[in-house]
Amino acid sequence: MLADETVVFGHGPTNRSIRALVLNLGLATRVLLRSRPRAIVTTGAGVAVPFVWVGRLLGIPVVYVESATRIESPSLSLRLARPFVSQLYVQWPELQRRMPEARFRGSIFDAP
Numbered sequence: 001m002l003a004d005e006t007v008v009f010g011h012g013p014t015n016r017s018i019r020a021l022v023l024n025l026g027l028a029t030r031v032l033l034r035s036r037p038r039a040i041v042t043t044g045a046g047v048a049v050p051f052v053w054v055g056r057l058l059g060i061p062v063v064y065v066e067s068a069t070r071i072e073s074p075s076l077s078l079r080l081a082r083p084f085v086s087q088l089y090v091q092w093p094e095l096q097r098r099m100p101e102a103r104f105r106g107s108i109f110d111a112p
Contacts, residue, residue, distance in 0.1 A: 014046025024050040032058055043067060044077040056084035065089045068108050074099065
């Protein structure tokens, strides 16, 4: 399915690994300087955090959609990325009440 697409693999494991974080910071810098995207949209997997940090430092807007599994408290990835996020979306009103700067527009579980 990705035969005609550019694919870049991050370093893992990303959860609570300083080594992977440092390696992914270098990867994010190389990828973002080369590709210069107009925006970064992420659901916040651990590998996304370095891309969020580097992206914002390069002036790239970041849209963060918190995982649908996070109902009452933000993920570690969001807590690390939050100061660099341009727009923040959550998928539960309970979490939006705890984070008033976040936007709630529904969930992937909502009927179309």
